[in-house]
Each structure stands twice: as structure tokens, then as C-alpha cells.
Amino acid sequence: MKKSIKPARPAAKTRSAAKPAKSVRIKPASAAKQSLKSAVQSTTPAKIAPVSPTNGSARQNKIKAPRPARDDLYEANSILAELTFREDDKLPISTLDEFGQEEEYTAIQQLLDVGKQKGFVTYDDILKFFPEAERDVEQLDEAHAALLAARIEVIDSVDVDEPSDEDIEETEAELESDLVREEEEDAYLSAIDADDTIGLYLKEIGRVPLLTAAEEVSLAKRIEKAKFARERLVKGNVLVKKRRELDMIISDGMAAREHLITANSRLVISVAKKYIGRGVPFLDLIQEGNIGLIRAAKKFDYHRGHKFSTYATWWIRQAVTRAIADQGRTIRVPVHMGDQINKMLRVSHQLTQELGREPSIEELGDALKVTPKKVESIIQIARRPLSLETPTDEEDDSVLGDFIEDEDSPEPVEIATHNLLREQIQEVLNGLPPREVRILQLRYGLLDGESYTLEEVGKKMGVTRERVRQIEAQALSRLRHPTHRRKLRDYLRD
Structure with a gap:
């Protein structure tokens, strides 16, 4: 007959520790205060009563400790x-x-x-x-x-977030007032020189006519159909015949996307030319704008009822402005600070027209609703660094660095005076014995600007320290003679 073995009885003090831990619900506000204090102050887990090794079932007698x-x-x-x-x-x-x-x-x-x-x-x-x-x-x-x-x-x-309906409506209003008519655009493209790289690109994209709203929707539907076909292929379990059909749909969708991008490439030129002179070359602006156009073609949803040209213009502008923020300055300025700089420039231009003069720091602060100190900080950040090698005239005879004062360098008058003094001292020293001249040169740094102590000079000359002092005193006494003194008196300062 098999005996049942009872588990050891846990100690009375740890009886509560043997109970399974309950899931704790986080208490808000004041109730969380005590929970947090206890969590921080309690650094040791509760003790668990030992379990007899003769326990029959480990699963039945498993004791869960508090967390x-x-x-x-x-x-x-x-x-x-x-x-x-x-x-x-x-x-x-x-x-x-x-x-x-x-x-x-x-x-x-x-x-x-x-x-x-x-x-x-x-x-x-x-x-x-x-x-x-x-x-x-x-x-x-x-x-x-x-x-x-x-x-x-x-x-x-x-990447930039998806534009809202308000953003697209604002962009559409701007396009109605800014976009050039198709006839004027074609006339401009036909007059471009064939040797111009940008001109060749403009002529190439000008060959593709603009799309109507119905054509944009038709292309978008083909792109959407290709997207669903690609998802169907990814899931697998497709027959060979069906796979061929899906491949054809995907190829047709890629062609539709390419046509959609090519037909709207002139939008990139229209947006990029407004940002010329911001520190990024025009070709780079076109490249960044094309990246934004490709992203717009991938994300366009015709179900929202917007024209693709309006939607793409928003993405192109975002890509161009981000490129200017990242590449337009030698020292990169964060995007939010760039927005503040542009806002300050617009307000400053508006106040200049209203007041007939340049606005003050306080007036700019009131218009921007910021402190004058913040305005000064924005103005300081808005300044662009200049190269010292920047030419100052068309002939490149001089650069900007030639007109920058070096505050650490001495004045020309001081340099000329110092050179004359050096020549006069050398002339006076020529009338002294060579040994005395050598000691004075070492003691007062007349050779390399470094002065030596009596002991160091003694080691170099092979005499004692005291003997160096005596020779130095004798040499200075000779220099105080009126004959030599008269030559150096004008260089003495009050």
C-alpha cells in the first residue's frame, strides 16, 4: 500500500508568501503613490517556506511567490x-x-x-x-x-507624413495661381539650347503631355490592381496560368506608374525653380523633387477625390524643402528652426513694407509672439558662414580674407619699430667683446627669444654661475656708456 506524503508545513510568518501572486492593476494618481514607494523601497523578495523534497507532484505543490x-x-x-x-x-x-x-x-x-x-x-x-x-x-x-x-x-x-485634405486644398489653390499654361511651357521648351544639360532634360519631359483627371484615375486604378496582384503572389499557392496573369498585371501597373511620373515631371521644375539660391544647386533640387514625385506615385489614393498633380506637388515641395534643410548650409539647421527663420523673414519683409523702414527686434518679437532674445537667437542662427577665399571682385585679384583684420597680429608701426630696435641693438653689441655678446644673447633671448638662467649659461660657456653674473654686469656697464646709450634712448618707454 502506497503512503501519501504530506508536504512540510510552512512557517507562520511566511504563510502569505505561499499564496499565488495576483495580477496587480496599476492605480492612478494617489493610489499609485504608495505602490511606487513600496516598489522602490522593497529591494528583497519575500521569503518562501521550504517545500519537502518528498512531495509527490511538483505541479500541484508549486508555490508562486509574490513578484x-x-x-x-x-x-x-x-x-x-x-x-x-x-x-x-x-x-x-x-x-x-x-x-x-x-x-x-x-x-x-x-x-x-x-x-x-x-x-x-x-x-x-x-x-x-x-x-x-x-x-x-x-x-x-x-x-x-x-x-x-x-x-x-x-x-x-x-519620411514626411501623409498630407491632410487641408494641405492638398491649399496646394491646389497655389497651383491655380502659379502653374504656367501648357502652351507657354511648350514655347519655352522649344527655345532651349540643345547644348544645355538642363535644357535637354526639360525638352525631354516636355514631350509627354499633361494628364487629365480621368487619365490620372485610370492610371491609379492600374497601379492599385498591380498592388493587389503582387500581394496575391506573395501569399503563394498560385497556379502557373494564374501566376502569368498576375505577372502581366504587375508589369502593366509598373508601366502605368512610370507614365504617371513622367507626365508630371514638369511639376518638379515648377516647384524647384522657386527654391533657387537657397544653397542647393538647381540640378540637385530637381533630383530631390523627382524622389518626392516617385513617393507620391506610390502613396496616391484616387479614392480621396484629389488630383494627382495637386497631391504630387505637396510631396515634391516637402522633398525639396527637406533637402534644403539638410544640404543647404555648411552647418545644418534643424527643420523646425528653418521654419522659424523663414517665418521671421516673411514677417520682417511685411513689416518693412508697412513701416517703410527695417523693423526693430522688439517689433519683430511682437509680430512673432516671441521674446526679443528669441528673435536675436533666430537672427544669429540665420546667418550663413562665408569662405575667406571668396573673391571680392570679378577679376579675382583679392579675396575676403585679405580684408579681415587679425586682432592678434601687431600693428605695422610696431613691427617696423621692433625691426629698427633689433638692428640698433645688434650694432651696439658689435662694439663689445664676443664673450660678453654671447652671454647677453643667451640671458635676454636675443637669438631665439628664449632666455637662459645663470647656471644654464655657465654650462654652455664652461664657466661658473658667478662668473657669468660678473661678465653680464660688466657688459651692461659698457652699454650704459653715453656713446651706446644715446643710440638706444629713443626706444625707451615711459
């Missing part, structure tokens, strides 16, 4: 972020910092909300919520710590 605190113990704010993100992926309006104090719903929460929506954040997003992060490293560290705890990736840059 212990982390061994590495994140900082309190990281623990808080990790705990509270488990409920609705959001922090409560009032939370706790590492000292247990309440802090308001700040920019960190807004940044975390953006990160949870997109799955990542860019450095431009961080600078948007923390404008002083570039100067205050602590703010940047706090933002990175919160994002790390929330498992949100920080990337350098990202």
Missing part, C-alpha cells in the same frame, strides 16, 4: 514609466517623480503620446517639445530615458 522588485532597480521615473505604460499605454495626468512628488502632465507625456502613435520619434520631435534641449543636456537625457523606458525608438529623420 519581486527588479534586481537592477531602474530609477524611480523609469519604474514609473514602465508600470504605468501597462495600462492604456499612457501616464496618468498626475504621476510621481523619483522623490515621490507630483508633477504635471508635461511635454514628456506629449512626446510619449506622439511616439506611441507613430511607433518612433525623431530628433525634430524632441526639439519641438524641448526647444532648449540643445543647450540643456539634462532635458535631453530625461527625454531619452522616458522614451527608452517606454520602448520607443529615436531615429534621425523620417
Whole structure:
């Protein structure tokens, strides 16, 4: 007969530890305060009563301990972020910092909300919520710590978000007033010199006529059909005959996309020529605009009812402006700061027309609704660095560096006076014995500008330190003679 072995009875003090741990629901606000304090202060897990090795079933007698605190113990704010993100992926309006104090719903929460929506954040997003992060490293560290705890990736840059209906409507209004008529465009392209690289490109894209709204929809439907065919191929389990049909549909969709891009290539020229002189060559602007056009062709949705030309213009402009922000300056300026600079320039031009003079810093600050100190900072950042090798005239006879004063260099008068003094001293020394001249040159740095001590001069001359002092005194006494003194008196300073 098989005996049943009872498990050892746990100690009374640890009886509660033998109970299975319950899933803890995160409590908001004040209730979370005590939970956080206990999580931070409790650094050792509860003791568990030993279980007899003679226990019959390990699964039946498995004892679950309460969840212990982390061994590495994140900082309190990281623990808080990790705990509270488990409920609705959001922090409560009032939370706790590492000292247990309440802090308001700040920019960190807004940044975390953006990160949870997109799955990542860019450095431009961080600078948007923390404008002083570039100067205050602590703010940047706090933002990175919160994002790390929330498992949100920080990337350098990202493609532009999908334009809203309002953005497309604004772009359409601009196109109605800015786009050149097709007849005028053809006349301009026909007059281009064949040796001009840009001209050849313009003539090439001018051969493809513009599309009507119905043609754009037809091409978009072919592209959409090819997209569905590609997804069908990816899933697999397709018969050979059906695969051939899908391949033909995909090829037709690629041809439709190419036609859609080529027919709207002149939009790139129309947008790029407005940004000439911003620090990026015109050909590079065209290249970046073409990349935006290709991206627009991939993302276009004809179901929204917008014309592709309007939709593509928005993407082209975004690609061109981002290229200017990244490549237009020797020292890169963040995109949000570039927007502030452009806004300040527009307001400054508007105020100049209204006032008939250049606006002051205070007037610009009132118009922009920022402090005068912020306006000065924007003006300082807006300045572009100049090369010292920039020619100052058409003949390239002189460069900018020739007119820049070197504040560390002496005045020409001082240089001439110093050279004359050196010649007079050398003339006076020629009347002394060579041994005395040598000692004076070493003691006062007349050779290489470096002075030597009595002991160092003695080693070089092979005499004692005292003997060097005596020879030096004798030489100076000779120089004080009126004959030599008269030559050097004019160089003495008061």
C-alpha cells in the first residue's frame, strides 16, 4: 500500500508568501503613490517556506511567490514609466517623480503620446517639445530615458507624413495661381539650347503631355490592381496560368506608374525653380523633387477625390524643402528652426513694407509672439558662414580674407619699430667683446627669444654661475656708456 506524503508545513510568518501572486492593476494618481514607494523601497523578495523534497507532484505543490522588485532597480521615473505604460499605454495626468512628488502632465507625456502613435520619434520631435534641449543636456537625457523606458525608438529623420485634405486644398489653390499654361511651357521648351544639360532634360519631359483627371484615375486604378496582384503572389499557392496573369498585371501597373511620373515631371521644375539660391544647386533640387514625385506615385489614393498633380506637388515641395534643410548650409539647421527663420523673414519683409523702414527686434518679437532674445537667437542662427577665399571682385585679384583684420597680429608701426630696435641693438653689441655678446644673447633671448638662467649659461660657456653674473654686469656697464646709450634712448618707454 502506497503512503501519501504530506508536504512540510510552512512557517507562520511566511504563510502569505505561499499564496499565488495576483495580477496587480496599476492605480492612478494617489493610489499609485504608495505602490511606487513600496516598489522602490522593497529591494528583497519575500521569503518562501521550504517545500519537502518528498512531495509527490511538483505541479500541484508549486508555490508562486509574490513578484519581486527588479534586481537592477531602474530609477524611480523609469519604474514609473514602465508600470504605468501597462495600462492604456499612457501616464496618468498626475504621476510621481523619483522623490515621490507630483508633477504635471508635461511635454514628456506629449512626446510619449506622439511616439506611441507613430511607433518612433525623431530628433525634430524632441526639439519641438524641448526647444532648449540643445543647450540643456539634462532635458535631453530625461527625454531619452522616458522614451527608452517606454520602448520607443529615436531615429534621425523620417519620411514626411501623409498630407491632410487641408494641405492638398491649399496646394491646389497655389497651383491655380502659379502653374504656367501648357502652351507657354511648350514655347519655352522649344527655345532651349540643345547644348544645355538642363535644357535637354526639360525638352525631354516636355514631350509627354499633361494628364487629365480621368487619365490620372485610370492610371491609379492600374497601379492599385498591380498592388493587389503582387500581394496575391506573395501569399503563394498560385497556379502557373494564374501566376502569368498576375505577372502581366504587375508589369502593366509598373508601366502605368512610370507614365504617371513622367507626365508630371514638369511639376518638379515648377516647384524647384522657386527654391533657387537657397544653397542647393538647381540640378540637385530637381533630383530631390523627382524622389518626392516617385513617393507620391506610390502613396496616391484616387479614392480621396484629389488630383494627382495637386497631391504630387505637396510631396515634391516637402522633398525639396527637406533637402534644403539638410544640404543647404555648411552647418545644418534643424527643420523646425528653418521654419522659424523663414517665418521671421516673411514677417520682417511685411513689416518693412508697412513701416517703410527695417523693423526693430522688439517689433519683430511682437509680430512673432516671441521674446526679443528669441528673435536675436533666430537672427544669429540665420546667418550663413562665408569662405575667406571668396573673391571680392570679378577679376579675382583679392579675396575676403585679405580684408579681415587679425586682432592678434601687431600693428605695422610696431613691427617696423621692433625691426629698427633689433638692428640698433645688434650694432651696439658689435662694439663689445664676443664673450660678453654671447652671454647677453643667451640671458635676454636675443637669438631665439628664449632666455637662459645663470647656471644654464655657465654650462654652455664652461664657466661658473658667478662668473657669468660678473661678465653680464660688466657688459651692461659698457652699454650704459653715453656713446651706446644715446643710440638706444629713443626706444625707451615711459
